[in-house]
Amino acid sequence: MSKNLTTRSEDYSKWYNELVVKADLAENSGVRGCMVIKPYGYAIWEKMQAELDRKFKETGHENAYFPLFVPKSMFEAEEKNAEGFAKECAIVTHYRLKNDPDKPGKLMVDPNAKLEEELIVRPTSEAIIWSTYKGWVQSYRDLPLLINQWANVVRWEMRTRLFLRTAEFLWQEGHTAHATKDEAIEESEKMMNVYAEFAENFMAIPVVKGLKTETERFAGAEETYCIEALMQDGKALQAGTSHFLGQNFAKAFDVKFANKEGKQEYVWGTSWGVSTRLMGALVMTHSDDKGLVLPPNLAPIQVVIVPIYKTDEQLDEISVEVNVLIAELKKLNVSVKYDNRTTQKPGFKFAEWELKGVPVRIAIGPKDLENGTFEVARRDTLTKEVQSKEGISTYINDLLVQIQEDLFNKALNYRDSHITEVNSFEEFKEVLNDKGGFVSAHWDGTAATEEKIKDLTKATIRCIPLDRLEEAGSCVFTGAESKGRVLFAKAY
Amino acid sequence: MSKNLTTRSEDYSKWYNELVVKADLAENSGVRGCMVIKPYGYAIWEKMQAELDRKFKETGHENAYFPLFVPKSMFEAEEKNAEGFAKECAIVTHYRLKNDPDKPGKLMVDPNAKLEEELIVRPTSEAIIWSTYKGWVQSYRDLPLLINQWANVVRWEMRTRLFLRTAEFLWQEGHTAHATKDEAIEESEKMMNVYAEFAENFMAIPVVKGLKTETERFAGAEETYCIEALMQDGKALQAGTSHFLGQNFAKAFDVKFANKEGKQEYVWGTSWGVSTRLMGALVMTHSDDKGLVLPPNLAPIQVVIVPIYKTDEQLDEISVEVNVLIAELKKLNVSVKYDNRTTQKPGFKFAEWELKGVPVRIAIGPKDLENGTFEVARRDTLTKEVQSKEGISTYINDLLVQIQEDLFNKALNYRDSHITEVNSFEEFKEVLNDKGGFVSAHWDGTAATEEKIKDLTKATIRCIPLDRLEEAGSCVFTGAESKGRVLFAKAY
DSSP: OGGGSOOTTTOHHHHHHHHHHHTTSEEEOSSTTOEEEOHHHHHHHHHHHHHHHHHHHHTTOEEOBOOSEEEHHHHTSSHHHHHHHHTTOOEEEEOOEEEOTTSTTOEEEOTTOEEEEEEEEOSSSHHHHHHHHHHHOSBGGGOOEEEEEEEEEEOOOSSOBTTTBOSEEEEEEEEEEESSHHHHHHHHHHHHHHHHHIIIIISOOOOEEEEOOTTTSOTTOSEEEEEEEEOTTSOEEEEEEEEEEETHHHHHTTOEEEOTTSOEEEOEEEEEEEETHHHHHHHHHHOBTTBOOOOGGGOSSSEEEEEOOSSHHHHHHHHHHHHHHHHHHHHTTOOEEEOOOSSSOHHHHHHHHHHTTOSEEEEEOHHHHHHTEEEEEETTTOOEEEEESTTHHHHHHHHHHHHHHHHHHHHHHHHHTTEEEOOSHHHHHHHHHHTOSEEEEEOOSOHHHHHHHHHHHSOEEEEEETTOOOOOEEOTTTOOEESSEEEEEOBO | OGGGSOOTTTOHHHHHHHHHHHTTSEEEOSSTTOEEEOHHHHHHHHHHHHHHHHHHHHTTOEEOBOOSEEEHHHHTSSHHHHHHHHTTOOEEEEOOEEEOTTSTTOEEEOTTOEEEEEEEEOSSSHHHHHHHHHHHOSBGGGOOEEEEEEEEEEOOOSSOBTTTBOSEEEEEEEEEEESSHHHHHHHHHHHHHHHHHIIIIISOOOOEEEEOOTTTSOTTOSEEEEEEEEOTTSOEEEEEEEEEEETHHHHHTTOEEEOTTSOEEEOEEEEEEEETHHHHHHHHHHOBTTBOOOOGGGOSOSEEEEEOOSSHHHHHHHHHHHHHHHHHHHHTTOOEEEOOOSSSOHHHHHHHHHHTTOSEEEEEOHHHHHHTEEEEEETTTOOEEEEESTTHHHHHHHHHHHHHHHHHHHHHHHHHTTEEEOOSHHHHHHHHHHTOSEEEEEOOSOHHHHHHHHHHHSOEEEEEETTOOOOOEEOTTTOOEESSEEEEEOBO
16 A cells, blocks of 8 residues: 555655545545545544643633624624635625526525625634624623634635645634733733643644744734644644734724723733644654554554464464453553454555554564564554563553654654754755755844745744744844844745 | 523523523524524533444444535535525635725625635535545445534524524534445434433433434435424424435435445435534423523533631631532542632522522531531422531432433423323314323324324424334324324424
């Protein structure tokens, strides 16, 4: 199977597209720009959801659900937000089909069923949610509102790619309302940190935490915090954002509260989200030319066991040993699959589970039976070793922890060796083209320079790292004053 | 708080609408026919989801996700299905807004951004899913496909009511594909049984299992299995359906497989779903004039503890006892809330938690401190008793089990005493109007009679019960031959 996979060095982009489809994560649908998330891919997404949901609840948030549609007048209330999304939104204009009199068996839009006001399919839910919050907030006692929603959203992207950029995608969007500016800023930072911990500790994806420049900021936000990851081709990927909305939406939707002194004030807001885009980040951070490599925390199947046998008697004997092992592993909450299909050869199975990124493969044949051993293979390093069956389940359990850690460290090494400080625009272009990754450079703080650099190099400012040194320098492009380095990169 | 709640005898419908809003389950949104599910309501829905999802996985199903939109040509492929949903669907015709030149600051649909083909917002996903299955099925080895999706769907209902009938609602939809007719029928029946067990054992809602008549069948199905519940006002509510689709969608989307003999055959299908409508059934089955009554299995908060005190010292002493109890209850996986707000009086708190349906309320005051007791009140029976603190946590845990059981039995008694056999049309009308509930009557099996009865009485055939006696009789309306009784009722 993996023989058919294009390699990363041949064509990284093609490798990605093929892998997503061949590993049964997702595929393009018959609807322009929309994907089908297949069961294996969805099982990974469910693990992400469960862990994120746990973290949100742990930090005091509750889930709720708001409408899919936003009436046009509501959509346009916050002008910057509307402007940012107006160019790429799906619009419902009618509510009925009727039989087409000219084409028997065909339907047509019924012109008599035109909506009085058009409905926008939510590209993000600030408008609908803040219009609701108006009814929920009267006094400081009603604050904070700490609410999250799991939902689908639609952005009419012209050029789409599975998981990375699709017209419809799945995400969660948190929307909170606070009595003070400080509390709202603290919330935005807290959720950025929740995302960073999730990416690093659960997905084994190292990220840089930072602030977006004004150009890259969310439409309608005062400040956008982000986590930025680096893919194996040296391109960056924005893995999550958390916005401090100031009082913009409160003003647009007239959401006020009586403070302790009884005075009316506008509420302060945040919003934050991660999406099925993380699936793309997962694939591109860890996988290799043989297929997916999944961190154990996210693998729907953590261990696959393949019997090697010639006769039915051998298979029976093997199965006795395997069933003992499966019971032990299940006790340790390891998810395990026994691939005892009789229709496929071991080699085929090995390739299939490699393609699907199962972290650990255990093989057992007649020799292992004699010796009381199993062959244990790691997907990430493609190494294998023979292990005694004594204590094997604990060994496997520990190995899964080790693999999770090793994957993170490998990605971290790659990422750290791909942050390059440059001090001239020549160097900037050279590093960007030859090596890729994050280019750390001084910038004069203007949108004009940012745009010129983008036009010339396709690199954008991914973020102003939160932990950057405050150091005087001069802009790599204009030579003007700079207070510290920012990270540029080509990005997904 | 509950003082403001309309009583059931005053106006059942008003009671329901008020209760859903006042208990913080849901509210109408600024979008016609669409609701906002509030955190307390959503927490109940999450519990339903978790239990259903567990049951689906236990029966071999996997989750996946398919697009929100269905292109018109795909939508119309299965004619009966299309016909059934064409009259009430939201249609996307454009993909961009632009600034309105006549109205500064306002947006308008960009006429240059008209879609070549209109997209229907899914009212149900058979079309998009079967168009996908075509690519997934080649051989009998690819079958069965056992897939479920959690999603939002849109049906442009003209008269909407929170949870019961909304333009957008949340649901799960299972879509399976099988090699044989028998297997598909078995699957439809299995999922009807899963729903029935869920309704009865988890939601404490007794249901009748049955088949729909042709008139009431899902558009595009060969047979629709259903579970029907009875609300306290004597009206029935369809709580879940499971459809045997025959080869209808396989033929519409050309989904064939090579059987073991290598011959091409059409695949057999099923689909099945339950929705946020179950929230309405939950409210209307158990609740009373004081507010919600929640079965412990579904209650976001199972136990609330209210301190009764005059001085801060008393509150401190009470809190010491309460914290011990909370720790014990948490060990038993009981979800508990300590309502130690200093801004509200006990009476206010009692009424609030009654309104919100918390199954057990524990109060503790200075006398209880002296005597080593707690006052334990049941929400369902509105009774209370004093219990020693010794063994109290086990007592509470057992009590929750008992309440769950009692709620089911109470609803079962009501339901069973509201299934009335009638043998004349006079009697039919009398029972329907005076007593309500299910009217069990012989019917001649024709759609014409069914329709006439509906026109005259507003009662529809809720189902042909699976466990009905096969007995000869004569139709209550026409006198023609009948093979057994069916259940009529007015319905939600």
